[in-house]
Amino acid sequence: GNSVTQMEGPVTLSEEAFLTINCTYTATGYPSLFWYVQYPGEGLQLLLKATKADDKGSNKGFEATYRKETTSFHLEKGSVQVSDSAVYFCALSRQDNAGNMLTFGGGTRLMVKP
């Protein structure tokens, strides 16, 4: 079956540091890949997505590249801010007629200190 594995947190960084959150997946076929972010007290929000191999998703300074050869979709940001403190979830959706049901990783909490 499909599964997503993320690096465990919390990840604690100083402001302006470089961020990498690792994500690897197991899936049949060619899933779409997503990063969702959950700020305290809020629902999940889509951060970025990629729908085929070698696609790069980007938003708000965050980037992730769909690497089929390594089954990875690592999230990166060059300079984090305190406002980036949140929980980040990597997810995939099945690429068949079963719709857009998502399989999520366990989440990685990011804490950015001033």
Next chain:
Amino acid sequence: DAGVTQSPTHLIKTRGQHVTLRCSPISGHKSVSWYQQVLGQGPQFIFQYYEKEERGRGNFPDRFSARQFPNYSSELNVNALLLGDSALYLCASSLVFLANEKLFFGSGTQLSVL
């Protein structure tokens, strides 16, 4: 425009009771999905409905059921509550149910089973 709204925001029940959670999707969205998020874990898919028909079901017992109404709002019902059902229940809506489509999440209903 209103986002995905869920009610109630918090709920306390005792073992063996029944609970109904409600979700109103974004106007124009025809697909509603339900996810269970246990503390410290990623969301787990429970159900997806599109045009009032069940289009997907996750690995949850028959105590969990759902339905979608003609106005596309949805209810999630859980019978014979167990302590392990304590979680944040998230509703998500989308226009249709394509694999690479963005899901819009509500803030969730926090269910505590005592």
